[in-house]
Amino acid sequence: MDEIMKVIRETANIKQEDLLHDFRPLFVIYKDGSVERFVGTQFVPPSIEGVTGVESKDVVISAETGVFVRLFKPLSVTSDEKLPLLVYFHGGGFVVETVASPLYHNYLNVLSSKANVIAVSVEYRKAPEHPLPAAYDDSWAAVEWVRLGLAGAEPWLSTHVDPARVFLAGDSAGANIAHHMAKRIAKCNNPDGKIALKGLVLVHPYFWGKDRIGSELQKLNSSESRFDRLWKLAYPGTTGSDDPLFNPEMDPELSVLAGEKVLVFVAENDLLRDRGVHYKDLLVKSGWKGEVQVIETEGEDHVFHLYNPVLPKAAELVDQFVAFINSS
Template structure:
């Protein structure tokens, strides 16, 4: 991935800085005329019957909301069999990638096959063209569509899903969305009783805050309290959040900092699994999230699993590596034993 970043920077070096309103290379740039040009997450693949796993996928667009989702159904599911449902929210900092991205399409094919689950992958609108809370609104609309699908509107859901075993998951910004959707599920009262949220899987969650925590503090001079070295990744996180949510109150906004949310303990689900990566700038936010949940009085169980020597969403960029395979196995075990 590092080599890809370098190639993008080299290829975009000729861009005239004076034409830019915002420069987020190697991810994207925003021109003064309002045009957005992305350099990552621009590829897409159609739904298919995957040749490696046999998983079948299809795209569905809600006629009521216009929100699209991609569904995955493993070949091994019998005609009258009920299996768990995973609603997945892709990452990309709220500004990159789609549900049709090769990264997520390939990953969810394998996950659907190994876990023997139906998956609904949500294609929410992205910032900056559609700033937050658009992604949250679309994600909730997708869950409402899932509810109608379980009631009979979508055969893959009504025929094959056990409504008592529904999970939410996502990576990075998608993990952030999963958390907020679980809170909204708890508040929705679920009047028709069709969905029982069993658990959440948050992979390298995109949470942040104004004050440094954990190992982030090691980058400060203990005498002066100032940074000993600059950290471009932390600065980028701050800037990307403000790009995605121009109306934010800052990095202590409850949308990105769970520690500032007085209603944190009002979370649907019985169990939460959080994955963190040792070399990820967001690492300590995952551990902090666990501590916050415990202190909030939430009655469920929360576990954090750390992958040593790896960075942010490494499992998507190198899915065949031993550590990515281990993360996949832990993901599958959580769903199958919850």
């Protein structure tokens, strides 16, 4: 959270009349069309991390788009040991952040170490330069790359992953992506087979809708929120905030979701809190046959665990995440 406060101070002198879109402290778009991002711009190279005991490497999966993934592998894994696989999609409203930022590089290092998993962190192209559905298409390309990797194309995956224990996860916009990738897996008719997904972890998922629900009625002063505006910016071709990509309640095929179980994290002070709880209710009502659970963190806000990883509540969230994966 200190990083966000620093951005707020540093951008206070930007003139509103120079801006086309103002989404501080995340980013702004100037009237000339240029985009200035204030978070997630640092690049941390892959490494062997001494504290967590995790090795990482980058693999470009599309020379055409430049999309890549960052793989994480515990150094302690033995030659014949099979670990769960975690495919992770980072957040950032489809506009900011990257797998190589300190925020996500460090977080995936911790998840890989504590859960003892091979992790694949997916870098997708971002709006507004690459409007949606680019992020969904890039993420699906990564899922397909994982499938081929499990079949032998990537040694870290084919050697060390148990293909019966594959999980998708993400936070915020990345949780939205993870949900839709689980839907695509369920609908995939690839003759070469598809990923057998075990479970899904959605941390503070970025879902919304035209009509206000729950505490949104008291917390929002206008009918159009920052989330509505950001969604339209990221996806100019959208039908609006009730687009099934943004509002699961409008998806007639919600029950077509791969995996046996879903864990949804919500935070009490997060404006998206009620959407996460509502997602569970919708999934149950849809007839989906798996198990879905919601865990709420009291007194915290959106993705607090990333900005304040030393907090006891952040450690508790990670422990619950890890327990979900290792209970399979």
